[in-house]
Amino acid sequence: MSQPRRNQGPLLRFTKMQGLGNDFMVVDAISQPFRLRPDMIRDLADRNFGVGFDQLLVVEPPGLPDVDFRYRIFNADGSEVEQCGNGARCFARFVRDQRLTNKRVIRVQTAKGVIELKVGRNNLVSVNMGVPEFNPPAIPFAADCRKEVYTVDVGDQVVELSAISMGNPHGVLLVDDVDSAPVASLGPMLEKHPRFPARANIGFLQIQDRGHVRLRVFERGSGETLACGSGACAAVVAGCLRGLLDNRVEVELRGGRLVIEWQGDGTPVMMEGPATTVFEGQLRLPAEPRSRRRKGHGKS
Numbered sequence: 206m207s208q209p210r211r212n213q214g215p216l217l218r219f220t221k222m223q224g225l226g227n228d229f230m231v232v233d234a235i236s237q238p239f240r241l242r243p244d245m246i247r248d249l250a251d252r253n254f255g256v257g258f259d260q261l262l263v264v265e266p267p268g269l270p271d272v273d274f275r276y277r278i279f280n281a282d283g284s285e286v287e288q289c290g291n292g293a294r295c296f297a298r299f300v301r302d303q304r305l306t307n308k309r310v311i312r313v314q315t316a317k318g319v320i321e322l323k324v325g326r327n328n329l330v331s332v333n334m335g336v337p338e339f340n341p342p343a344i345p346f347a348a349d350c351r352k353e354v355y356t357v358d359v360g361d362q363v364v365e366l367s368a369i370s371m372g373n374p375h376g377v378l379l380v381d382d383v384d385s386a387p388v389a390s391l392g393p394m395l396e397k398h399p400r401f402p403a404r405a406n407i408g409f410l411q412i413q414d415r416g417h418v419r420l421r422v423f424e425r426g427s428g429e430t431l432a433c434g435s436g437a438c439a440a441v442v443a444g445c446l447r448g449l450l451d452n453r454v455e456v457e458l459r460g461g462r463l464v465i466e467w468q469g470d471g472t473p474v475m476m477e478g479p480a481t482t483v484f485e486g487q488l489r490l491p492a493e494p495r496s497r498r499r500k501g502h503g504k505s
């Protein structure tokens with residue numbers, strides 16, 4: 206890393222990646238120092254004034270035995286979250302391309318447990334996304350008991366949704382047609398609905414047949430994205446629980462297709478899809494104010 210000039214922060218190397226148009230800035234925090242405040246992440250996520258991304262992914266050394274890396278995820282609003290399916294596939298591609306590992310099966314520690322990523326020979330990555338959680342306090346979702354469908358008052362409407370955690374919280378609504386679904390109006394209201402105390406990702410699911418669905422997701426902390434991997438898992442689980450879907454489902458999102466498999470309660474959800482590098486870059490981070498520098502590092 207080159208030496209920063211006066212009043213400038215260090216250079217940061219990053220890779221821009223995308224999985225079905227859900228786009229990421231990916232940072233190797235193993236071979237370079239990395240520390241960003243939420244306001245800096247928001248600036249970098251800005252599509253006009255920054256790099257522009259839905260999520261920032263950070264690759265760190267593992268903190269557990271039998272795990273290859275730690276995977277941290279930040280939404281465009283700077284909030285740190287537990288899970289990102291499209292990001293997990295890009296993560297797997299990144300650590301191999303950057304020669305941080307040559308394994309094809311990679312175990313990664315996330316804020317909600319360990320996930321396993323498998324890199325295929327065809328640009329496809331499959332991810333064991335873990336066992337979905339339906340217990341309301343664990344999602345978290347405000348309800349007295351577990352149900353497949355909850356009735357929720359939102360604005361002047363009453364909607365029905367499934368509430369599921371894929372490590373991160375999801376609400377899934379069935380719609381007749383995703384193209385005309387009220388994603389822009391209901392999405393933000395349900396994302397911040399008091400019954401989801403940690404906020405939630407809101408999926409709008411159209412069932413075409415038992416093996417094919419269409420989906421749009423209004424993501425917590427990032428708004429509507431072209432695709433949401435954990436949202437696709439939650440949507441298929443919701444459809445299976447309602448008896449509407451088979452165990453293997455092709456999910457069509459605005460940015461492309463994912464294949465999701467789920468064998469039922471207590472089993473993990475498997476996701477397969479592509480991961481693509483867009484470009485590599487470097488940027489000069491702003492210098493930290495002197496007072497903060499002193500506090501953080503104990504030096505002036």
Ligand SMILES: N[C@@H](CCC[C@H](N)C(=O)O)C(=O)O
Pocket residue numbers: 227259260280286287288289290291292373374406424425426427430432433434435436
């Ligand atoms: N795009 C992601 C999900 C990213 C995190 C999400 N916005 C949250 O706040 O939980 C995916 O592909 O799963």
